[in-house]
Amino acid sequence: MRVCRCMALDLDGTLLSPEGRLTALGRRALEAAAAAGVHIVAASGRAYETLPEEVTELPGLEYAITSNGAAVYRVADSACILSRRLSRSAAERALQLSEGLISAPVVEFFAEGTAYGPAEYVADPKRFGADAVAEAYIKATRRPYGSVSAFLEEHGEGLDGMAFVIADQEKKKSLWRLLEREIREIYVTASVPRLLEIAAEGSGKEKALSWLLKRLGVEPCQTAAFGNGENDAAMLSFAGLGVAVANADPACLEAADRIAAPNSQDGAAKEILRILKEGL
Numbered sequence: 001m002r003v004c005r006c007m008a009l010d011l012d013g014t015l016l017s018p019e020g021r022l023t024a025l026g027r028r029a030l031e032a033a034a035a036a037g038v039h040i041v042a043a044s045g046r047a048y049e050t051l052p053e054e055v056t057e058l059p060g061l062e063y064a065i066t067s068n069g070a071a072v073y074r075v076a077d078s079a080c081i082l083s084r085r086l087s088r089s090a091a092e093r094a095l096q097l098s099e100g101l102i103s104a105p106v107v108e109f110f111a112e113g114t115a116y117g118p119a120e121y122v123a124d125p126k127r128f129g130a131d132a133v134a135e136a137y138i139k140a141t142r143r144p145y146g147s148v149s150a151f152l153e154e155h156g157e158g159l160d161g162m163a164f165v166i167a168d169q170e171k172k173k174s175l176w177r178l179l180e181r182e183i184r185e186i187y188v189t190a191s192v193p194r195l196l197e198i199a200a201e202g203s204g205k206e207k208a209l210s211w212l213l214k215r216l217g218v219e220p221c222q223t224a225a226f227g228n229g230e231n232d233a234a235m236l237s238f239a240g241l242g243v244a245v246a247n248a249d250p251a252c253l254e255a256a257d258r259i260a261a262p263n264s265q266d267g268a269a270k271e272i273l274r275i276l277k278e279g280l
Contacts, residue, residue, distance in 0.1 A: 003222060003279070004038055004222060004223070004224050004240075004241070004275055004276075005037070005038060005039060005216075005218045005219075005222040005223070006038060006039040006040075006041060006213065006216065006218045006222060006223040006224070007033055007038055007039070007040055007041065007223070007224045007225075007226070007272065007275075008041040008042075008043045008065070008205070008209050008223065008224070008225045008226070008235060008239065009040070009041070009042060009043060009225075009226045009268060010043055010044060010205075010226055010227040010228060010229065010232050010235075011042060011043075011044045011046065011051070011052070011055065012044070012045075012046070012191070012192075012228075013192070013228040013229060013245070013247065013248075013263055014226050014227055014228045014229075014232070014245050014248075014263055014268050015055075015226065015263070015268045015269070016052070016055075016263065017263060017264065017266075018133065018263060018264050019133060020052070020133060020136075020137060021052075021054070022052065022054045022055055023266055023269065025266045025269040025270070026266060026268070026269040027054075027058070028269070029268075029269035029270075029272040029273050030058055030060055030061070030269075030272070031058070031059075031060060032272070032273065032276055033060065033272055033276060034058075034059065034060025034061075035060075036276055038276075039062055039063075039216055039218065040058070040060045040061050040062055041061075041062065041063045041064070041065060041209070041212065042055060042056075042061060042063070042064040042065065042066075042075075043064075043065040043069075043205045043208075043209065043225070043227070043232075043235060044064065044065065044066055045066075045067065045068045045189075045191035045197060045229070045231055046066060046067070046115070046141075047066055047067055047110040047113050047114055047115040047141075047160060048064060048066045048067075048071065048073050048078070048080070048113035049113045049114045049115065049141075050115050050141035051064060051066070056075055061075050062074070062075060062076070063075060063081075063212055065205055065208040065209060065212070066113070066160070067110050067160040067161045067199060067203070068161065068187070068189055068191070068197055068199050068203055068204065068205060068231055069084075069187075069199065069203040069204045069205045069206070069207055069208035069209075070083070070084045070085075070086070070110075070160045070161050070187075070199040070200055070203040070208075071083045071084070071113065071160050071208075072208050072211070072212055073113070080112075080113065082208065082211060082212075083160070084199065084200040084201075084202050084203050085157070085158065085159055085160070085200055086159040086160065086161050086162065086186070086198065086199055086200045087159075087185065087200070088152055088156030088157060088159065090183055090185055090186050090198075090200075091109075091152065091156065091159055091162055091198075092152065093182070093183050094162065094179055094183060094186070094198055095107065095148065097175070097178050097179060097182055097183075098164060098175055100178075101171050101174055101175050101178070102164070102166065102171060102175065105164055105165075105166075106118060106121050106128055106164070106165040107148060107162055107163070107164055107165070108121075108142065108162065108163040108165065108195075109145070109151060109155065109159065109161075109162050110159065110160040110161045110162065110163075111155040111158045111159050111160060112155075112158045112160065113160065114143060115141050115142050115143065116142060116143045116144070116145045116151065116155075117138065117142035117143075117144060117145070118144070118145060119144035119145065119146060121138070121142075121165070122138060122139060122142045122143075122144040123144070125138040125139065128165055129165070129167045129194060130194075134194075160199065161197060161198055161199035161200070161203070162197075162198050163195045163196065163197040163198065164195070164196045164198075165194055165195060166194065166195070166196055167194060169193065172190070172193075172196050175196060176188055176190075176196055179196075179198065184201070185200065185201045186198050186199070186200065186201055187199045187200065187201055187202065187203040187204055189204070189230060189231040190229070190230045190231060191229040191230070191231045192229065197231070204231075204234055204235075205227075205231060205232060205234070205235040206234040206235040206237070206238040209223070209225070209235055209238065209239070210238065219240075220238055220239055220240055221240035222240060223239045223240050223241070224239060224240065224241040224242075224243060224275055225238070225239035225241070225242050225243065226243045226244075226245070226260075226268045226271070226272075227242075227243075227244060227245075227248065227252050228244060228245050228247060228248040228249065228252055228263065229248070229249050229252060230249045230251045230252060232244075232248075232249075232252050232255075233249070233251040233252045233254070233255040234255070236252060236255040236256050236257075237255045241257050241258065241275070242255055242256045242257045242258070243256060243257070243258045243259075243260050243268070243271050244256035244258075244259055244260070245259075245260050245261065245262050245263050245267040245268055246259055246260065246261055246262040246267060247262040247263055247264070258271065
């Protein structure tokens with residue numbers, strides 16, 4: 001990698017602590033990178049509205065890649081500068097296909113930067129397999145909806161994406177294969193084991209980052225990308241330097257050029273400071 005001019009950072013499981021917080025060291029590392037003239041980009045599976053304020057309020061954060069690359073925002077004024085919409089017909093087809101594998105599927109929707117979940121799921125996430133951290137996150141960030149049909153009637157033309165909540169990993173793999181085989185105009189990925197996420201064709205963190213780098217006049221070889229999930233692997237391969245934290249998914253670890261300490265030990269923050277010290 002040439003001199004680092006941009007850092008793209010996944011949040012949950014990577015930059016943030018296991019409790020979903022930005023640590024003091026993480027803040028100092030980002031501030032140091034911004035002071036060195038590095039473009040700081042959040043690259044998350046989250047909808048824009050659900051990004052932590054302690055991250056979006058950092059003076060050095062310029063852009064946010066959200067919903068797995070379906071949308072890019074300029075953080076200073078929260079303007080959406082790139083959007084790839086999932087068609088209502090593709091969402092409805094995905095729901096139809098899921099019914100053959102999953103009884104009463106739990107489906108999250110992301111529309112125009114906002115996250116939604118079924119009312120019963122938002123009210124009691126533990127009932128659907130969420131741990132304590134996920135429970136707090138879901139309750140704080142999801143707006144409840146009633147019926148899927150009513151939701152799509154109101155928001156179907158503004159979908160950033162959708163996600164199936166699936167505990168059974170074999171069913172998840174089967175649905176993933178089925179969706180990719182039967183619906184051509186979608187992008188399928190997973191940020192955590194319990195989710196199967198769908199966005200419009202052409203999405204993906206690496207594609208959104210590529211678009212943003214062209215806008216900034218920065219080469220991929222001048223970029224460091226950090227991640228932990230299966231949805232980060234392609235971004236790490238695309239960047240000049242791909243950094244996976246030690247707690248990462250196997251696909252992400254395989255794609256990485258460097259392995260940092262786990263997020264529980266501020267691995268991403270330490271690696272940011274290392275890159276700055278190396279002068280890469």
